[in-house]
Amino acid sequence: MEQSNAARKSTLLISRALGAPVELSYSRARSAPVRATRNHDGSWRLRLHAFFAGASPEVLEDLAAWLRSGRRARSACKRLDAFIDSSLAELPPPTPRKLSLSTKGTVHDLAELARPLLATTFAADFQAAPPPRITWGRRGRSRARHTLRLGTYSHADHLVRIHPVLDRDHVPAWFVSFVLHHELLHAALDQGHSSADQRIHHGPAFKARERSQLDYKRALAWEKKNLGRLIRAARAGTEAVVSDINPARTAKPQEPLDKAGGLATRIRTALFSWS
Numbered sequence: 001m002e003q004s005n006a007a008r009k010s011t012l013l014i015s016r017a018l019g020a021p022v023e024l025s026y027s028r029a030r031s032a033p034v035r036a037t038r039n040h041d042g043s044w045r046l047r048l049h050a051f052f053a054g055a056s057p058e059v060l061e062d063l064a065a066w067l068r069s070g071r072r073a074r075s076a077c078k079r080l081d082a083f084i085d086s087s088l089a090e091l092p093p094p095t096p097r098k099l100s101l102s103t104k105g106t107v108h109d110l111a112e113l114a115r116p117l118l119a120t121t122f123a124a125d126f127q128a129a130p131p132p133r134i135t136w137g138r139r140g141r142s143r144a145r146h147t148l149r150l151g152t153y154s155h156a157d158h159l160v161r162i163h164p165v166l167d168r169d170h171v172p173a174w175f176v177s178f179v180l181h182h183e184l185l186h187a188a189l190d191q192g193h194s195s196a197d198q199r200i201h202h203g204p205a206f207k208a209r210e211r212s213q214l215d216y217k218r219a220l221a222w223e224k225k226n227l228g229r230l231i232r233a234a235r236a237g238t239e240a241v242v243s244d245i246n247p248a249r250t251a252k253p254q255e256p257l258d259k260a261g262g263l264a265t266r267i268r269t270a271l272f273s274w275s
Contacts, residue, residue: 006053006054007024007025007026007053010024010052010053010055010060011023011024013057013060013061013064014044014046014060014063014064014067017060017061017064017065017068018044018064018067018068020042020043020044021042021043021044022043022044022045022046023043023044023045023046024046024047024048025046025047025048026047026048026049026050026052026053027047027048027049027050028049028050029047029049030049030088030091030094030156031154031155031156033048033049033051033052033084033087033088034046034047034048034049034063034084035047035048036067044067048063049084049087051087051088051090051091055083058079059079059080059083061076062076062077062079062080062083063076063080065077066080094156097157099133099135099157099159100135101133101134101135102135102136103134103135103136105136105164105167106167107167107168107169107171108166108167108171108173108176110134110135110136110162110176110180111134113173113176113177113180114131114134114180114184117177117180117181117184118131118184121181121184121213122184122185122188125187125188126188130158131184131187132153132158132159132160132183132184132187133157133158133159133160134159134160134162134180135159135160135161135162136161136162136163136164136167137152137161137162137163137164138164139164147231148163148165148227148230148231148234149163150162150163150165150166150179150230151163151179151180151182151183152183153183153184153186153187153190155190158187160180160183160184160187161183162176162179162180162183163234165230165233165234166179166230168233171230172222174215174218174219175215175219175222175223177215178213178215178216178219181210181213182210185206185209185210186206189203189205189206189209
């Protein structure tokens with residue numbers, strides 16, 4: 001009842017600040033403490049972490065300012081970030097989920113592909129903390145039509161998942177390695193950032209480091225040429241017949257050389273149009 005009363009008060013305040021109807025609910029999602037959807041009629045559907053139930057009117061007004069103006073509301077965003085960071089820090093440690101991990105696929109072994117990346121490109125990134133766990137995603141038919149998440153990084157689980165559609169004879173190892181590089185980069189740049197700014201998927205530092213990967217341009221071209229085939233294969237659960245940009249170069253994965261550093265906004269995301 002107490003949370004329900006808080007929700008009603010918060011709904012009224014945010015609705016007045018936005019000048020539009022608001023549907024508000026609470027969750028316990030730490031990785032996305034703020035989820036907002038604007039409907040076609042101008043109303044909003046908000047799903048906030050439960051700690052917003054105790055937020056002051058000023059915090060809720062800052063939230064409304066962020067929803068209304070985005071990062072242009074700099075002062076409001078800064079205060080909102082600080083509230084979310086402090087609230088997350090006060091939460092008890094999450095209970096670890098039991099996950100079934102599998103790195104060895106039918107064709108590609110993710111552990112083998114990740115080993116040189118962790119030993120070179122990301123050697124300095126995971127000195128203070130362990131690298132993320134890596135696994136193939138669940139096998140089964142996808143409902144994707146226009147985009148496909150070939151890789152994701154979960155901050156909550158510190159886990160990289162690679163879509164099993166890439167575990168095919170016709171998908172070159174260097175491309176799977178590139179997807180791994182992308183997701184490991186998310187993990188490497190994930191430490192100590194606010195989760196309020198989740199609209200920026202790939203910050204300048206992220207882009208700079210990714211562009212330094214030797215297969216960057218080739219991967220973009222390969223993805224553009226073959227994503228449609230991969231989507232159809234994922235939907236049908238069948239083998240993907242794909243085309244390589246330069247077959248002569250697919251025999252051995254390129255070793256990335258990355259000396260760049262820096263920070264990027266924390267976000268669970270995927271590669272290119274797959275995010």
